[in-house]
Amino acid sequence: MKTTPPVKRNVSRLGEKAIEAVLTLSGTVTSLTVLLIVFFLFKEGLGLFSQTPVSEGSVIAVSAQNPVKELSSAQIKEIFDQEITNWQEVGGPNASIQLFSVDDITDYYSEEEIGKDFEYLPQRLSDLMVREPNLLVYFPEEYLAKDFKGHQIKLKNITLTDFLLGRQWYPTITPAVQMGVLPLILGTLWVSLGAILIALPLGLATAIYMAEIASPRMRNLLKPIIELLAGIPSVVFGFFGLVVIVPMIQNVFGLPVGETALAGSIILGIMALPTIISVSEDAMRTTPRAMKEASLALGANKWQTIYKVIIPYSLSGISTAAILGIGRAIGETMAVLMVTGNASVIPSTFLEPVRTIPATIAAELGEAPQGGIHYQALFALGCILFLMTLVINLTVDYVSAKREAK
Amino acid sequence: MGFQEGTKKGDSKRLKQAVAFGVFKVLSFLVVAILVIILGFIIFNGITAISWEFLTEMPREGMTAGGIFPAIVGTLCLVVGSMLFAFPVGILSGIYINEYAKDGWLKRFIKLMTNNLAGVPSIVFGLFGMALFVNKLGFGDSLLAGSLTLGLLALPVVIRTTEEALKSIDDSFRVGSLALGASKWQTTSKVVLPIAFPNIITGLILSVGRVSGETAPILFTVAAYFLPKLPTSIFDQVMALPYHLYVISTSGTDIEASRSMAYGTAFVLIVIVLLVNLLANWLRKYYGKKVKMN
Numbered sequence: 001m002k003t004t005p006p007v008k009r010n011v012s013r014l015g016e017k018a019i020e021a022v023l024t025l026s027g028t029v030t031s032l033t034v035l036l037i038v039f040f041l042f043k044e045g046l047g048l049f050s051q052t053p054v055s056e057g058s059v060i061a062v063s064a065q066n067p068v069k070e071l072s073s074a075q076i077k078e079i080f081d082q083e084i085t086n087w088q089e090v091g092g093p094n095a096s097i098q099l100f101s102v103d104d105i106t107d108y109y110s111e112e113e114i115g116k117d118f119e120y121l122p123q124r125l126s127d128l129m130v131r132e133p134n135l136l137v138y139f140p141e142e143y144l145a146k147d148f149k150g151h152q153i154k155l156k157n158i159t160l161t162d163f164l165l166g167r168q169w170y171p172t173i174t175p176a177v178q179m180g181v182l183p184l185i186l187g188t189l190w191v192s193l194g195a196i197l198i199a200l201p202l203g204l205a206t207a208i209y210m211a212e213i214a215s216p217r218m219r220n221l222l223k224p225i226i227e228l229l230a231g232i233p234s235v236v237f238g239f240f241g242l243v244v245i246v247p248m249i250q251n252v253f254g255l256p257v258g259e260t261a262l263a264g265s266i267i268l269g270i271m272a273l274p275t276i277i278s279v280s281e282d283a284m285r286t287t288p289r290a291m292k293e294a295s296l297a298l299g300a301n302k303w304q305t306i307y308k309v310i311i312p313y314s315l316s317g318i319s320t321a322a323i324l325g326i327g328r329a330i331g332e333t334m335a336v337l338m339v340t341g342n343a344s345v346i347p348s349t350f351l352e353p354v355r356t357i358p359a360t361i362a363a364e365l366g367e368a369p370q371g372g373i374h375y376q377a378l379f380a381l382g383c384i385l386f387l388m389t390l391v392i393n394l395t396v397d398y399v400s401a402k403r404e405a406k
Numbered sequence: 407m408g409f410q411e412g413t414k415k416g417d418s419k420r421l422k423q424a425v426a427f428g429v430f431k432v433l434s435f436l437v438v439a440i441l442v443i444i445l446g447f448i449i450f451n452g453i454t455a456i457s458w459e460f461l462t463e464m465p466r467e468g469m470t471a472g473g474i475f476p477a478i479v480g481t482l483c484l485v486v487g488s489m490l491f492a493f494p495v496g497i498l499s500g501i502y503i504n505e506y507a508k509d510g511w512l513k514r515f516i517k518l519m520t521n522n523l524a525g526v527p528s529i530v531f532g533l534f535g536m537a538l539f540v541n542k543l544g545f546g547d548s549l550l551a552g553s554l555t556l557g558l559l560a561l562p563v564v565i566r567t568t569e570e571a572l573k574s575i576d577d578s579f580r581v582g583s584l585a586l587g588a589s590k591w592q593t594t595s596k597v598v599l600p601i602a603f604p605n606i607i608t609g610l611i612l613s614v615g616r617v618s619g620e621t622a623p624i625l626f627t628v629a630a631y632f633l634p635k636l637p638t639s640i641f642d643q644v645m646a647l648p649y650h651l652y653v654i655s656t657s658g659t660d661i662e663a664s665r666s667m668a669y670g671t672a673f674v675l676i677v678i679v680l681l682v683n684l685l686a687n688w689l690r691k692y693y694g695k696k697v698k699m700n
Contacts, residue, residue: 016590023499201433205430205434221453228683232679233621244447270440
């Protein structure tokens with residue numbers, strides 16, 4: 001009998017060890033990726049909460065005599081929308097608030113005083129702060145004088161509560177941005193809920209038909225068709241929605257625009273179908289044969305067996321399918337972006353435009369300067385989206401682990 | 407059941423079943439009808455836009471005329487680039503999880519993470535790719551950044567496919583090989599992988615289909631709005647079919663005039679999906695026969 005020389009054996013053992021190391025390394029790549037995703041999303045996203053919500057490069061200031069030193073971004077917006085008109089409402093003296101933006105400078109100073117190339121503008125702005133105690137001014141940072149005599153308002157940082165419960169999403173408005181994501185969260189949930197209401201009955205019926213009623217030939221025909229539906233790119237669904245579903249909704253309901261939550265729900269519902277069908281069909285197929293046969297032997301017919309035995313037995317699988325379907329709908333971006341109209345208002349019916357979280361990121365990230373407050377807010381939206389889908393995935397894992405244990 | 411026949415109870419039971427089954431059948435066919443309508447609509451409208459020029463020319467006149475050649479090439483580059491990354495890492499990872507990892511917290515953790523990565527919305531991949539590849543590593547909007555982002559997206563699919571393919575192989579093959587004195591890697595590479603190969607390949611092809619249609623991850627990592635030239639290095643921006651369809655159907659210079667180009671682009675995307683599915687099905691059948699013969 002030939003034996004391998006010890007050197008060669010050592011080399012091959014070393015090779016085995018090396019291969020195992022490479023495999024282990026590859027195995028950890030996904031875990032590493034998830035951790036990196038969390039790191040980058042949250043690093044940028046959490047940066048939002050150490051920012052003051054002043055729009056990029058602008059200064060908000062009051063006269064130094066004015067006791068108001070701090071305002072929230074919501075208060076600034078209400079002041080500029082003329083909903084708050086008296087300093088008293090924000091803790092100041094009883095005097096009406098005079099708004100001033102840099103274009104109004106000619107009301108106070110002549111053109112010579114400002115200078116041909118605005119070279120005296122910083123000085124004039126500073127002077128103005130002494131002259132007019134009831135002014136709330138805002139102007140570009142470049143006109144800030146070195147010895148500015150007014151008091152720069154420090155806006156309160158955005159808090160997590162403001163962010164999550166704020167009802168206004170105006171990330172580029174001047175002078176103070178509004179970063180309330182409640183309409184976006186509700187828009188996302190609204191559209192996803194609609195999608196699942198459409199997809200669940202259709203999907204379940206198809207799954208039952210394929211698992212229990214259809215002949216094997218019919219099933220073999222249907223299965224690849226459903227798989228095909230899963231492969232169609234979401235942007236094609238969006239395009240189809242845009243040219244077919246949206247005009248249809250507009251005509252049927254007599255709306256000014258057809259881009260509504262309903263259009264999003266229909267498209268997302270169609271897109272969620274393959275997931276729901278294949279997961280719940282798999283679940284029904286795992287029903288033990290003995291159970292079905294026992295039911296039939298007791299005199300139940302096929303339909304009674306389906307709804308009294310098979311459906312209850314596969315209920316956890318069916319709920320997994322529904323949860324997964326919702327997860328897909330929540331994260332879907334392009335199709336929703338193309339058909340929902342993208343208005344960031346809190347929806348009250350399915351026939352209004354809505355804006356979802358993914359669509360907001362996709363639509364706005366391109367124009368948000370890197371590292372700015374808008375950029376960070378979009379990453380914070382990404383965090384919310386990530387957490388939503390994480391919860392959904394963990395729930396699915398939990399439900400299916402429980403099923404396996406059964 | 408026989409003694410109930412003819413009684414009223416039996417009749418209503420049978421009627422209920424007939425109604426229920428009828429409803430299920432109709433709803434199932436409705437699902438199929440939806441697919442047929444979507445496919446039919448795109449194909450019917452798109453086929454008229456397709457010509458040799460459309461497939462091989464650069465877009466012209468603000469994308470209302472000319473072809474989609476750079477978008478086709480861009481998509482091709484992105485698919486190849488992402489697969490160069492996702493295939494090796496994904497397959498090795500799948501092998502590790504199914505063949506090497508010992509049951510325990512680490513394996514559970516890795517599987518959980520893989521599942522989670524599969525559930526991460528594609529736009530989050532886009533955000534991540536932008537933060538890491540484009541900004542942090544300084545690749546800029548480039549083929550490299552886009553390919554890596556798409557590769558990460560395809561990774562869980564590849565891992566799961568490999569894992570499932572390996573799991574379906576009976577342990578007797580492994581035990582037999584090991585008993586003959588083969589090492590663990592010899593067993594894996596010479597015995598287990600060749601049997602699992604057809605299923606792995608099928609899964610890989612399906613992941614190609616998925617990657618070629620993704621839009622959200624490439625929005626901020628590679629895709630160019632209008633770029634009538636071909637990429638020359640991995641640091642170039644490219645046009646891509648899905649992004650092109652999005653742009654010309656929502657924000658082109660003249661949406662009505664470019665509608666026929668939009669139909670044509672959608673048609674090309676659909677054809678890619680159909681071809682990928684056909685190829686996967688064919689491979690499944692082809693290898694299925696071959697394995698049985700052995």
